[in-house]
Amino acid sequence: MGDQEVGRASPFSVNDPDIKQLLEHNNTLSDLGSVSALLSWDQAVYMPGGAGEARSLQLATVSVIAHEKATNPKAGELLSKLYSRMCGGSCDFSYADTRLIRESMREYARAVKIPSTLVEELAVAASTGVECWKEAKKQSDFGLFKNSLRGLVELQVERASCLDSNTPPYDTLMDEYERGLTAAEAEKFFEPLKRELPGIVAATQNAGDSDLYDSFLRQRVKRDLLERFSCEVLAAMGFGFNTGRFDVSAHPFTTSFHPTDVRITSRYNEPSFMSSFFGAVHEGGHALYEQGIDLGLARTVLGTGVSMGIHESQSRLWENMIGRSTPFWTSWYPKLWADLLNGGHHVISEDRFVKAINMVKPGFIRVDADEVTYNLHILVRFELEKALISGDLSVDDVPSAWNEKMRQYLGTAPEKDSDGCLQDIHWSCGNFGYFPTYTLGNLNAAQLMATIRKEFSDFDERIVLGDTLFLREWLREKIHKHGCLYSPKELMMRVTGEELNPGYFLNYIKDKVSGLFGVSL
């Protein structure tokens, strides 16, 4: 076992017995992670409804075993030995070796701080949380989810305290999705957005023929045609169907069991058919990242996307900067028209279509939001979950606090909790601190796009001609293949030559909105 990997050019010193042993430890943990991911994917996509309880117990068993393996004292001894050798400097470890050692040490140090009972409780709580949330959302009854949510908040606070009792729990939780990100730093990134976005929303409120667009986007299209169209776009993006799948679930998501097995989902019960399409493209962006990781890094702690902020930059770049752009639809709109809308009553011109899919309009649903208000949706969640975790907000008050924040930032609030605080799956899995990475993703994406446009002066022309593979190649070369070899900040510095700067996003969005709707910003 492992011979196949050795056969490939490995970035690791596979002939070093200690490194070999560390790789085996990594392989076990990575495989157990893949197994959990498959159990969860199956639960979301194909599992029969009656199997929820058994599945929770299976997930808990795997979590407990993964935790046992992660905290194996022998791994601790091996890592100490490798660390001494690394610091001694007498050996010639590769750069990948040193990253593998450091990241494995970090994972070990974190794992030993968390008691096995807590790991198990969290696994059960997350799995049953998803089931309760599904039902609560279906019935739009927050009461059905409340107790689960309370339990998840308590368990995650407890977990954060185990990991680092000197840091506010919310910072510790965020750090898992975006290394080193703190609430204070996130607030700093949100600050210019909070200052400028409401003005953009106000300026575009009467631009475009919103009613026509609505009726156009809400027309019914055949699900199989929409699915086929999405598949064609995914293929053009370079999504590998031989190393991936595209299915249906209640909430679109991406999961990876290995770079050769990356799965995405979308849904087809949306009011706008374009929501399903953009869901597919968004998840496709995530999938390209995971499919593009160097196979030599697979089955190790380095063989995955480096952070959610970088991951979301990939999904949001494809969804918005490509998928909602004029050049993209110059290439694809005729096909959309012919394949999906043929015979439809509401056919509009290509430029009106592009306006329609970019309408800036405060709504209730994050995943349906335009690029401007999207970040305000994130702000709502960021501030609420920060307060939930700090204890400033009680679970009982979530629905009213949600609606209040919605009114504050978006000027509107939903009537049903299914359109409000029950719309997202994240909290039901115990994921707190995840939401801010979506906005971080938008900021990263805009900064990456600025670099790409400098490198490809004919960028728009290529997209118009239907070529999107060059973009995947560039992203794969610059970002995907490296997995976790560089930290998110190092990666952005290497690729764009500067630290994250929200100005790129603001420039991008102002240019786009003013160009499309003829408003001056």
Add this chain to the structure above:
Amino acid sequence: MGDQEVGRASPFSVNDPDIKQLLEHNNTLSDLGSVSALLSWDQAVYMPGGAGEARSLQLATVSVIAHEKATNPKAGELLSKLYSRMCGGSCDFSYADTRLIRESMREYARAVKIPSTLVEELAVAASTGVECWKEAKKQSDFGLFKNSLRGLVELQVERASCLDSNTPPYDTLMDEYERGLTAAEAEKFFEPLKRELPGIVAATQNAGDSDLYDSFLRQRVKRDLLERFSCEVLAAMGFGFNTGRFDVSAHPFTTSFHPTDVRITSRYNEPSFMSSFFGAVHEGGHALYEQGIDLGLARTVLGTGVSMGIHESQSRLWENMIGRSTPFWTSWYPKLWADLLNGGHHVISEDRFVKAINMVKPGFIRVDADEVTYNLHILVRFELEKALISGDLSVDDVPSAWNEKMRQYLGTAPEKDSDGCLQDIHWSCGNFGYFPTYTLGNLNAAQLMATIRKEFSDFDERIVLGDTLFLREWLREKIHKHGCLYSPKELMMRVTGEELNPGYFLNYIKDKVSGLFGVSL
């Protein structure tokens, strides 16, 4: 965790701390088994083609961990303690407790005999074996599968020797599927079949209008209609779609992750549309068994079907004794005609249809075989795999030996290995000693049916009226719910009042064939 089980009426002394600990040990092993089963199900049904290597490694990792857990010395100590207590007689263990202790001891004793490296090699070999077999079958090229098969034979012989060096390896392998069954005993059961079946085949060779039937059964029907019809029959049998799924794979199979999650598959690329249907009903019979197991036994070594011979009795009973019977089609043929064959060119009367699906005709494919020749197909495999494992037959000679045995017992041999020795998946997963249990299943089924008919004098009338649920209830009460509480032999004795007697099958098949085709036997 486990509280839900405790909440149910448990057959175990859950308040005894040692029993509680043994149940936890059982739960871990059972969950790991379910995880492996999910990895395999997904590989067969949904996994993208490029992920085969990664999946093999994941399966190997889980196997190694399951083996570690199974051989944990603490489990050994616990079992010794429980065994002493049981023999001491001073405690009041339930019957289920004593079965749990004995079966857990057996599993432990077996597991410690097998080195972990062998477990891993076997897992990799089985997973890559399936991939090679798929390709070899597709191309009808035995050469592509030969090396895999050789490796699997060697590994299974090695494993059998580890388990018991004093018993012929084939007996040891058989014992895993059917406790206590030896090659000698199997030969004893086959003896009357070998003696009488060829005569039945000969007597029916000119009965029925074989050409008409062929053209009828080979007509094309729409896959989705066929799938829907199969689902309706499965529902009528009592298959729970809320605790099960029905999918498509290259080779029909049943897998269970828990009594609340039992999955079956069929296929739709068969020359006869009825093959797909009978595949579904066959697997449905297996599934009813697994879905019917007492939830109190779930997640323990007792929470599964007790043996393959009993399992196959369930599938073969539903497939043949119900699914190929006149009373069943009196109820269902009008629906089949209306839903599937409407507008078809080849519509025949109900009694000719029943003859068509019961034609006794030597063919190449086991899963398409009639009830008479089926057991001759099994005989071919039984004798070949016995010789493979004993070393009397070399892997290179399998295709020619296959064809020779086919000529000997069925009077015909295929031209392509895909219709011959490559048709079945079993050997590619390393399953040797499994095939005889199919015939054992036929024998058990006939004996069970004789008992059922004694209890329900209106059996045929009920089936004619479309009632099949009473049969599931009877089987659930008598067989399914007990899981492994009784050995296969005890179970047959409890339910039918006597030991296995092949005479029931011979009586059944002679009655059926002579009744349908008007031949005297």
